[in-house]
Amino acid sequence: MQIPETLNRLVRLLGKLPGVGEKTATRFAFFLLDEPLEFSQDLARVLLALKENVRLCSRCFNLTESERCRICDDLRRQNGTICVVETIPDLVAIERTGEFSGTYHVLHGAISPLSGIGPNDIKVRELLERLKSETVQELILATNINVDGEATALYLKKLLTSIDVPVTRIASGVPLGGDLEHIDKGTLGRALANRRPL
Amino acid sequence: MRATGPSVESTLRILKLALHQFRNIAELAIELNPRFNIFVGPNAQGKTNILESIYLLSSLQSFKGSRNRELIGWDVDEAFVRGLVERDHVSYEVLITLTPAQKRVKIDGKSPKSSFDVFGLVNVVLFAPEDLRITKGEPDARRRFVDRAIFNADSGHLELVRNYQKVLRNRNNLLKQSPAERNLALLEVYDEQLGELGGQLMQRRASFLEELAPHFSRAFLEIVGEERELQLLYQTSGGISTASEALVGALVAARGRDLRRGSTSVGPHLDDLELLLEGRNTRAFASQGQHRALVLALKIGEIAYLREKLGFYPALMLDDVSSELDRQRNGQLMEYLKGFGGQVFITTTDLVHLGIDSDYQAFRVDAGTVSRTS
Ligand SMILES: Nc1ncnc2c1ncn2[C@@H]1O[C@H](COP(=O)(O)OP(=O)(O)O)[C@@H](O)[C@H]1O
Numbered sequence A: 001m002q003i004p005e006t007l008n009r010l011v012r013l014l015g016k017l018p019g020v021g022e023k024t025a026t027r028f029a030f031f032l033l034d035e036p037l038e039f040s041q042d043l044a045r046v047l048l049a050l051k052e053n054v055r056l057c058s059r060c061f062n063l064t065e066s067e068r069c070r071i072c073d074d075l076r077r078q079n080g081t082i083c084v085v086e087t088i089p090d091l092v093a094i095e096r097t098g099e100f101s102g103t104y105h106v107l108h109g110a111i112s113p114l115s116g117i118g119p120n121d122i123k124v125r126e127l128l129e130r131l132k133s134e135t136v137q138e139l140i141l142a143t144n145i146n147v148d149g150e151a152t153a154l155y156l157k158k159l160l161t162s163i164d165v166p167v168t169r170i171a172s173g174v175p176l177g178g179d180l181e182h183i184d185k186g187t188l189g190r191a192l193a194n195r196r197p198l
Numbered sequence B: 001m002r003a004t005g006p007s008v009e010s011t012l013r014i015l016k017l018a019l020h021q022f023r024n025i026a027e028l029a030i031e032l033n034p035r036f037n038i039f040v041g042p043n044a045q046g047k048t049n050i051l052e053s054i055y056l057l058s059s060l061q062s063f064k065g066s067r068n069r070e071l072i073g074w075d076v077d078e079a080f081v082r083g084l085v086e087r088d089h090v091s092y093e094v095l096i097t098l099t100p101a102q103k104r105v106k107i108d109g110k111s112p113k114s115s116f117d118v119f120g121l122v123n124v125v126l127f128a129p130e131d132l133r134i135t136k137g138e139p140d141a142r143r144r145f146v147d148r149a150i151f152n153a154d155s156g157h158l159e160l161v162r163n164y165q166k167v168l169r170n171r172n173n174l175l176k177q178s179p180a181e182r183n184l185a186l187l188e189v190y191d192e193q194l195g196e197l198g199g200q201l202m203q204r205r206a207s208f209l210e211e212l213a214p215h216f217s218r219a220f221l222e223i224v225g226e227e228r229e230l231q232l233l234y235q236t237s238g239g240i241s242t243a244s245e246a247l248v249g250a251l252v253a254a255r256g257r258d259l260r261r262g263s264t265s266v267g268p269h270l271d272d273l274e275l276l277l278e279g280r281n282t283r284a285f286a287s288q289g290q291h292r293a294l295v296l297a298l299k300i301g302e303i304a305y306l307r308e309k310l311g312f313y314p315a316l317m318l319d320d321v322s323s324e325l326d327r328q329r330n331g332q333l334m335e336y337l338k339g340f341g342g343q344v345f346i347t348t349t350d351l352v353h354l355g356i357d358s359d360y361q362a363f364r365v366d367a368g369t370v371s372r373t374s
């Protein structure tokens, strides 16, 4: 069957989405074709608005549609505690715990010379600026528990020795509700190494 | 997972092996003997390939360092290796599916949480002709022997080695940067991180070698049949102590030189292991026969070490070893194997030279097809 050029273009565009192959892209395209016009109008408008309106919060680099993100604008959040994370999904994960009522700083990456990412390629300078202008009681380093996340945390700690602010690092170990026998050895080993007095 | 009947002695047995399009073996499904399994056939028939598949069950890697594409039959895109393993009275089915791009693992039909749950399920020691490199060759062959043996008893060691290597590459990358873009505070971070991981790595190696030494000496004595003074010396790079602080100090001290060379000149990636026989370095002075005896003693020592750690004998794979050892050493190896309680996989071109006459199953390997010989 001869596929109209517009449909073809749509399939090619959708096929660029992560996890979407040609087959799925074709299915999506035919779905859109069958839906009422309003659906496509809505979708098109949202896609454009996404690029036009969504940007990074000028203070913490979370996503926002205004100057500052909802977390930074929330008066109930404690401004004195900043949790430093690598990515926005990490921020979302911590938000989901409901355990944290401070603010964030999203680095947008971790230092990794091997991948060509140095301190200037992530939001480190912005963090230092922020610490100069805000009164901060605690900085929590919640970068990933792997070698790059650790190096990033160590580097930040080093930069911050000149600034008088207590720095903490998230703990790593056994997940809650995890039977010890089903936890992978690396995690269990770390949990043992980082044990604490009761 | 299913518990099998009660038994006093803890064991590791590979009960069944099935292959599909693995190298030149299109299909294979065999039941294995709990003691000796001998694969017989002329050269280039697929005997070593079978051992390689068993090794894959243990470490998810080829001992030849081959990539997936080379492991999969030439005309197809998917291969699998399936082993039914009984370890410590519990049996597991391990399935490894190979495609050019990835290895997928299932244990009892389920995907494990982490590859570290797969490692350490099957513990194998391989003895192949290339292993003479351990005593005769470059230090990296000795480091690999040491790390592989530690990994065999504690799979978490692999993560430590990998993390060390990653941080090492990061540090080397920084050292190569131009003075303008170089960040010294960041270099300090990598000194600390490399020192911490490197210290852990050296301590693991040192304590392994300490435990290996008596087993190694005993095995060597049995092989050569007379008392000889034998020493196993762990040589850290720069002769530093195994403490993390010592390595951090050495890294800081080496910084000027490292910046000039663009690489890291101290740390466990440069460790070596020295074998002294009557006070003389065997790498330079030992005869061919002594090298064979030393490597054999290292392997038997490793087995004894693993037995102590695991509570059972690891499986032993001997690839074409008879062709490499002389008659006398061969006889001693076979003598040792009679007392060895573990499962053994042997490849050979000729069954008669082995001198194994009971508790065995022989398989004929002929252009990728495998059949029981009676
Ligand atoms: N991916 C592959 N597909 C098909 N044949 C292969 C593949 N890799 C190796 N072979 C073949 O396997 C044979 C070597 O098998 P090997 O186990 O080393 O022999 P041996 O019996 O001497 O130990 C060679 O004939 C080689 O061509």
Ligand SMILES: [Mg+2]
Residues within 6 Å of the ligand: B044, B047, B048, B049, B319, B320, B347
């Ligand atoms: Mg061979």
Ligand SMILES: [Zn+2]
Residues within 6 Å of the ligand: A057, A058, A059, A060, A061, A062, A068, A069, A070, A071, A072, A073
């Ligand atoms: Zn914000």
